[in-house]
Amino acid sequence: MPDRPKPRKTPVQSRSRATCDAILEAAARILEVGGLTALTTNEVARRAGVSIGSLYQYFPDKQAILAELIRNMRAEMQADFSDASQRALATPNLGEAIDILIAASLRHHLNRPVLAERLEEAERDLPLDAETARLKSALRDSVASVLARHGIPMPDQTAFDLIAIAQGLSDAAIRAGERDFAALQNRLHRAVSGYLSAE
């Protein structure tokens, strides 16, 4: 992400980035504290310091706010994984490759663990927009390509399983209050490499 050479901001933006970001950030904070049920449009507007009318100038409806939060999360995640899988593809050592991918996965939770989980939960109930679905399958492809590189059979199915396993373990640990990310990384590594070497 830091090494993307593209322009960060175009000078002219029809959407006022600041207001839009304030709304998204307010929504994120509300999600973190009170979950989906606390996420009301009026409260988002209030916390963002904008009027309810402004909120609806930037988002067609409440779902759109959630959808954009999810899309942003997925985009960030996919960018990180895409980058990680590039590096993972470069090493002939499978264990090292796994570590690279797991680190990417954990980075996703590290920043705002509760938010990440709430968004994933919300994502399950929402109909995914095309863009988000694309990002999700791109993520799976990134992992699968690394697996294929190391001769793992059925890389797509295996990628699916590994992502599910890693996610399940991360979520449970974080939900249980785990904050020792180094230890968690070891457990994740154990789960993933175990799955790969078993059978």
Place this chain on the structure above:
Amino acid sequence: MPDRPKPRKTPVQSRSRATCDAILEAAARILEVGGLTALTTNEVARRAGVSIGSLYQYFPDKQAILAELIRNMRAEMQADFSDASQRALATPNLGEAIDILIAASLRHHLNRPVLAERLEEAERDLPLDAETARLKSALRDSVASVLARHGIPMPDQTAFDLIAIAQGLSDAAIRAGERDFAALQNRLHRAVSGYLSAE
């Protein structure tokens, strides 16, 4: 029901039980079909064939219905796991022990997969009542006792991880539409035994 010769109940109690069960079953069915958003107290009462007033005589509020559904699910699960762990403790073969536990885990999803998932989702947002928390840790203990029996180090932490891994993989697979439970059992076995043999 009245002519069952088993443990006797006073007519009043049995009527209460029947009404109570009707409400819980109605709530379960609504959850399966329409999810949490479709679960309204009026609809539950209607589907249960009781008045909304009666519903509130059996449950103090809406959350209580959900809480009881979750508690029942956990209780069933724990009973099953407790039984499975008894059998798993009897075998000296770790692979076989794992299979017994995984079969118990899958049984939980097999019966009413959608309901199980919806309840787990709901559970994440609800503050767990003491009883449910106890059941969850009892389940973990059941698994841990089997692990200890086979000399696995840190059985509690390992049980936690294995449950999280199995749950993550089951949920994702079922959500993705997987219906080949035999194949899924294999994948679960691979994940669990892999984790145990790794490191």
Place this chain on the structure above:
Amino acid sequence: MPDRPKPRKTPVQSRSRATCDAILEAAARILEVGGLTALTTNEVARRAGVSIGSLYQYFPDKQAILAELIRNMRAEMQADFSDASQRALATPNLGEAIDILIAASLRHHLNRPVLAERLEEAERDLPLDAETARLKSALRDSVASVLARHGIPMPDQTAFDLIAIAQGLSDAAIRAGERDFAALQNRLHRAVSGYLSAE
């Protein structure tokens, strides 16, 4: 209407007639005073002396209130016209037949002229429900049957024109503040009999 022999009220009614009628009457009064723009569900509830929640127990949405007011108006009108056309069919005198029909038409406006007009206006913008459409065409048929009885050619088209003419004249006169209904009846008779004898 007074001579309908059917039971006025069934003893058991799932809809509480009183509340339902209070809502309809409140809506009618608001329409009379402030027109369609003043007709808000909260105001209807307030004026009916019921809570907004009760309003929605009797009517699925705002349109349904308007639709029922229109349907009631049409039903009353059609009953009156059906009765009038029976009597009009019995006389061999066309002028007398016309008078009978015009009297029925004016009775419709006599009671609550402003409401009648507002409802007709609203009807134009609303998609008619099947029942209301049926009542409207039944009214046209009543008139057409009288015309056919007196050998008027193209009775359907003529009925359409006469209804339009009578309605246009009544509405304009009442809107202009006319309250001399006897004089208005003469003008209507002149318009109708003139149309029939011309050409």
Place this chain on the structure above:
Amino acid sequence: MPDRPKPRKTPVQSRSRATCDAILEAAARILEVGGLTALTTNEVARRAGVSIGSLYQYFPDKQAILAELIRNMRAEMQADFSDASQRALATPNLGEAIDILIAASLRHHLNRPVLAERLEEAERDLPLDAETARLKSALRDSVASVLARHGIPMPDQTAFDLIAIAQGLSDAAIRAGERDFAALQNRLHRAVSGYLSAE
């Protein structure tokens, strides 16, 4: 437009006129397509290609736009009727005079039938401004003068009735989808001449 050699206007005035006309035309088009409920100030501004701020520099509020559309319609109509009544006054033949007036009335609907009806509908709910009221009574006077010329008694009242009758019939027919204006003209002639010869 800039190269029209006709009456000169200062640039500022002509710009104002152009903007003003663009707003009115946009409002007219929205009314035609979506009716009164679709007529929002923001949409009018958008379709007129001006900012919402500019719109409010030309019109004090939304009602004023509607009022001006109505006033323009009435003014056009009155001009047409004034002209028609000049010609109708010149002929000694009442039937011919009627035809001239009816043709004027139909021309009003012919151009933009839907708009004409929507504006008449809106007019009923709005308090007429003085100018519009003046135009309406001028129109009535034009008709009355023709009637007086042919010795019709009570020309004012009769003009009122004939206008109401013609309007009622035209509106209903056009609303019902009638597009055969020649046939409609005949029906209007029949209604008007019938009224005049009856009694």
Place this chain on the structure above:
DNA sequence: TATGAATGAGTATTCATTCAT
């Protein structure tokens, strides 16, 4: 003068919960 982002009162509607019968 022109712009359009921002405002916020207002609107329809839902649903957990109460309470008179």
Place this chain on the structure above:
DNA sequence: AATGAATGAATACTCATTCAT
């Protein structure tokens, strides 16, 4: 105990209008 009519706070969303730039 049982009923279900009634409640009203809360929610998503609209749109006429203002005002800083």
